Amino acid sequence: MRIVITGGAGFLGSHLCDSLIQARHTVICMDNLLTGRMENISHLLGNERFTFLKYNVCDYLHVDGPLDALMHFASPASPQDYLEFPIATLKVGALGTHKVLGLARAKGARFLLASTSEVYGDPLVNPQPETYWGNVNPISPRGVYDEAKRFAEAMTMAYHRYHGLDTRIVRIFNTFGPRMRANDGRVVSNFIVQALQGKPLSVFGEGQQTRSFCYVDDLVRGIVGLLLVDSNKTVEERKDKKFLFSRAKDHEEPSVHDPVNIGNPRELTVIEIARLVLKLTGSSSDISFHPLPLDDPKVRRPDISRAKALLKWEPQVALEDALARTITYFKAALAHPSAH
Amino acid sequence: MRIVITGGAGFLGSHLCDSLIQARHTVICMDNLLTGRMENISHLLGNERFTFLKYNVCDYLHVDGPLDALMHFASPASPQDYLEFPIATLKVGALGTHKVLGLARAKGARFLLASTSEVYGDPLVNPQPETYWGNVNPISPRGVYDEAKRFAEAMTMAYHRYHGLDTRIVRIFNTFGPRMRANDGRVVSNFIVQALQGKPLSVFGEGQQTRSFCYVDDLVRGIVGLLLVDSNKTVEERKDKKFLFSRAKDHEEPSVHDPVNIGNPRELTVIEIARLVLKLTGSSSDISFHPLPLDDPKVRRPDISRAKALLKWEPQVALEDALARTITYFKAALAHPSAH
Secondary structure (H helix, E strand, O other): OOEEEEEOHHHHHHHHHHHHHHHOOOOEEOOOOOOOOHOOOOOOOOOOOEEEEEEOOOOOOOOOOOOEEEEEEOOOOOOHHHOOOOHHHHHHEEEEEEEEEEEEHHHEEEEEOOOOOHHHHHOOOOOOOOOOOOEEEOOOHHHHHHHHHHHHHHHHHHHHHOOOOOOEEEOOOOOOOOOOOOOOOHHHHHHHHHHHHOEEEEOOOOOOOOEOEHHHHHHHHHHHHHHHHHOOOOOHHHHOOOOOOOHHHHOOOEEEOOOOOOOOEEEEEOOOOOOOHHHHHHHOEEEEEEOOOOOOOOOHHHHOOHHHHHHHOOOOEEEEEEEEHHHHHHHHHHHHHHHO | OEEEOOOOOOOOHHHHHHHHHHOOOEEEEEOOOOOOOOHHHHHHOOOOOOEEEEOOOOOOOOOOOOEEEEEOOOOOOOOHHHHHHHHHHHHHHHHHHHHHHHHHHHHEEEEEEEEHHHHOOOOOOOOOOOOOEOOOOOOOOOOHHHHHHHHHHHHHHHHHHHOOOOEEEEEEEEEEOOOOOOOOOOOHHHHHHHOOOOOEEEEOOOOOHHHHHHEHHHHHHHHHHHOOOOOOOOHHHHOOOOOOOHHHHHOOOOOOOOOEOOOOOOEEEEEHHHHHHHHHHOOOOEEEEOOOOOOOOOOEEEEEHHHHHHHOOOOOOOOOHHHHHHHHHHHHHHOOOOOO
């Protein structure tokens, strides 16, 4: 398959490039390098099945030749990034998604949207199934990312229902692994870097908020599975223009075109993560406590029964192993910052 | 003041044009006439303080000369319309809002966003204060409008916080009055037209879902009040780049830059509206019952204490008077369809 990945030089995007290249696909990686990094894909640059284009997908979007699939992963994705670039985050979620959908339609290609557990906001049910509508403050500073992704889902479903486009939506829960940036403010990378540098681990609030962390290899396997699984509907069956007064949809089995949670349902408190990182690094760092950010979700845990049913997917890598591999990466990254 | 109104040929937009022209302002009305109608503004075309531009605000947007304010009212707004034009609805909410905000910033002008009670979705609290985060299904067919407006609010607040733009957000609840289209599928106009034509009044579900209906004159007075009230913050005070770890905002008094509900808190069931329309028209029509549409909100009623506090606004026109005026309009419109 010939596949476009926007945001392909980012943390997740670059692992997707690796996985698809390894499976003998041809990859066109686009990234404006706002938060993505050339280091993440430099090892692929000599590969004849890999092309990199420095590109802002909010601008005019064109690709020569046929395409089989487009995966839209471009977006600032850590709270620190989308608070620094609120308007760019909104633009790539709305205008960027629209451009990539338009290209998918023009090429008759499959489209996969990287959505997020942030669409659930500060959830009032735990764990979150895909049928949960979420609890998001639209005007909060951190609402820019959540609303951009909710909008992107709505636009994706509109193309699916109106144009019959073969679309997929993955809701990605917290993920960690090699190629996270040392300074992007996410919990696991923060803790590992602080532990390795002998600095206090920064916990916000009392650390009793819970998170579930998925290792990047497991996540990528789930996303590629969702991309490649066949649709059981024809273009005409996907079009759904009589939906207004139909309730039949309520009782339909979810299809591969509905959102699918991919994440690890093992739930830990932030303080438990901190202690595990201290143990695995052998660090003698302290833990320091800071005020909780605005609208920080108190719980977040995927219900993955849909991914199990549709994709036979579930996480396989044990948390401790995954942390150990990530610690190994950061040890090297901190020792040779220019190489990472 | 010199004021741009996008969607100015629509139901609400045209009443706003009237009100602002009457108050001696200069109005530039933009509309692509997808759901707006020239009949709504034809009486203003000879006025030297009124300009009409047939324009899709998602395209390149330019206005010569200084501007004091821009009001973004362009959007399909009845469920029937946004289900027919889902992608246009999403585009004008995201791309259109972004273009109009950009023009407001370039002109140093005030920006007012027409948002909606639909941001509350199928609310789990009743009445809805502006602090309620809503209950919206992002992937439902009717989610296109709700998510487009939530996105537009997020984008508006991002321009406010990032660029210090003087922004206002009005959340408009169900409104009725002259210039509604006879066939756009909204409850009050549907009932009046059916009653006047001697057809059965179409009630969806059992008619026990509640709505609150505001007369358009009351609504327009509230919106103009929100547009004209002075900001109590300087540009620098509006910029808020340190918001991530600040909780102070939680305890601040709402300002004119926060969303403001404008609507009538008098709550009626749909069946009560139907009976009132039958009484006021003197029609002998029956009531017919149909299946409830997907994700139809069961309750919807504004908490207007913020509008009372900030704008000294509350509705003044009695429901029965307002319905009588609207019935008079539709009698004429149905008798002379070309003139309306």
